[in-house]
Amino acid sequence: MNVEHSPGTPYECCIIALKVGGSTKGQEQVSPGAAREKTPFAGALALVPWLDFVVRVYKAFFQRAIIAPEKGTVEALDHVARAPQAGDGPVRITLPDGSVRVFDRGVSGGEIASDIAASLAKAALALRVDGALKDLATIIDRDAEVAIVTTRDKDALELIRHDAAHVMAEAVQELWPGTQVTIGPAIENGFYYDFARAEPFTPEDLPKIEQRMREIVDRNEPIIREEWERDAAVEYFKGRGEHYKAELIAAIPPGEPVSIYRQGNWLDLCRGPHLPSTGKLPKAFKLMKVAGSYWRGDSRNAMLQRIYGTAWTSKAELDAHLTMLEEAEKRDHRRLGREMNLFHFQEEAAGSVFWHPHGWTLYRVLQDYMRDRLEAEAYVEVRTPQLFDRSLWEKSGHWEKFREHMFTAESEDKILALKPMNCPGHVQIYKQGIKSYRDLPLRMAEFGSCHRNEPSGALHGLMRVRAFTQDDAHIFCTEEQITAETLAFCDLLRSIYADFGFTDIVVKFSDRPTKRAGADEIWDKAESALRDATAQAGIETILNPGEGAFYGPKLEFVLRDAIGRDWQLGTLQVDFVLPERLDATYVGEDGGKHRPVMLHRAVLGSFERFTGILIEHYAGRLPMWLAPVQVVVATITNEADDYAARVLAALRDKGLRADADLRNEKINYKVREHSLAKVPYMFVVGRQEIEIEKVNVRVLGSGSQAVSLGAHSLERAIGALVELRREKCSRDIAIGPYLQGN
Known part of the structure; x- marks a missing residue:
């Protein structure tokens, strides 16, 4: 077992934890580049005002190893004693304002915050090192760009929500020993944790859990990251009856360290990062509901109990969110859909919509409107098949990257798949006949019916379905036409959104994901082209790292509705990969063959989801031009x-x-x-x-x-x-x- 932030001796561990857990009041402030005081005596004097916190850190670190070592933490004290020393050479830390601070050895995030200001040390929650989010106790032993994260930063909310999930899980296990914890992530606007427990949780249990969570926050338990050997971690959690955790750990490749977080006497498998202590968690949290879930999201597995919660940086933010949720409940499209007799769902066709006459009228109004707008912009409408042979999906790359989300069937010893998207079919139409540069740009649209194998637990009314229709289109163009086509599409998109009453729009730039097709050189080219196009079009974007499609970078258009919720709808994706994979060409002005660029674009996303958003945005009171019955x-x-x-x-x-x-x-x-x-x-x-x-x-x-x-x-x-x-x-x-x- 290794403790990530141990700089050397056990005593120095306490110093680091001290600087993480609170301000550096009473400690000597060292100016940038100055040599640090290294005598243990001088350090001890600095610790006096924070003795209580140090004692608790000491207990968390060493009591288990010296007095009552737990199963799975063999040689814990020896591991701590042999923890790597902080680097001996000078370390240059570049701050967000461009200033540089030089330390004569490796330094933790807490020390950096203390060196800047005592107030920053007190407010610090975590840090970014060369863009990567890390625990505040992380030792930086090389030159790096560092930013201290406080509640003012956007990263803070995810940290707070992730910690709230852990604190909730600790509270549940304290209240109901024997309950197994499984998975508990931060999610949009909150968090959840899935529990395995024989007795059901009830709404009356939630206030009890909240109260115990507040007590854990008051205990201000240090949150410490440890690295365990996989087999030792498996045995430890099995010994505690935590079979779900043991299963997760057993799936980690042999030899790969297992990241364990300890808060007080409670441990959990987690990659992190986390806050320095439970006391840093604002008491601006509330548990919302209990729901059912399946282990690993598979209905064939055991049923678990999921407790949802929300957490914010302040009580004012929490109150505003709860008010918004009350309004959102009144606007729930599933309830309004029933009241307005628009649609329904049933188990025999999970994830597919039964459109009633008035609902289908609304659907057709949207489709007719989009058809008129596209025809005015010189789009041609096409229709492609629902079923394609596996071989086409293999050529396009979807079989490798998207197979788990596809519905398949066998016929005459062939494997067929319902299309999850329309792009490969559009390339097949494009390839019929020789194309000249004079034929470009070619704007090909389809109201394409698609199917995706979404987990049953993820289905949610019109917002998350298995069968849906996209307002899909692909623009085949030359590289020189990317900017003009991007500008034209963005103008069209803004005009359409305005007609529907949406004017608050944010554009995100999503670059290459880890799981992708195509060489880095192609991605460099695609990202550069899209970046240049947005710059020339005067479009301000927010970077959304790693969220591009597997074949190209994309712009994501996010709308804000009447009660302040954000919805990602439109997309524009630049694709150099698919034309190459599916051998799409055109004859250039030079008489040679060239690859077209493929711009994937949608405005509404899917008609189903957009209908749900419209209903909730207007609370069912649709504008007269959209109303099924006017x-x-x-x-x-x-x-x-x-x-x-x-x-x-x-x-x-x-x-x-x-x-x-x-x-x-x-x-x-x-x-x-x-x-x-x-x-x-x-x-x-x-x-x-x-x-x-x-x-x-x-x-x-x-x-x-x-x-x-x-x-x-x-x-x-x-x-x-x-x-x-x-x-x-x-x-x-x-x-x-x-x-x-x-």
């Missing part, structure tokens, strides 16, 4: 049935999606029912409206209410709706000026 003609009395039929015909004659409600029900009941269905407008007709040949216009209000805008001539009322549809107004109350003739 107006309902409702009668007050049966005497108005004939007049209502004439009104309905006039509405439909103008292409408006209209229905009539002639039931023998009270008008208030009808208004309530159609308001709950989020119909934006109602034309109410009774004896009075028949006599004056008008309609009483009502607009969808809050809840189940509708606001009356008074009686208006049928011609003016219909004209107002037609104008609203044409302008794609997102605020339906804007009908007022049109009704007044303005």
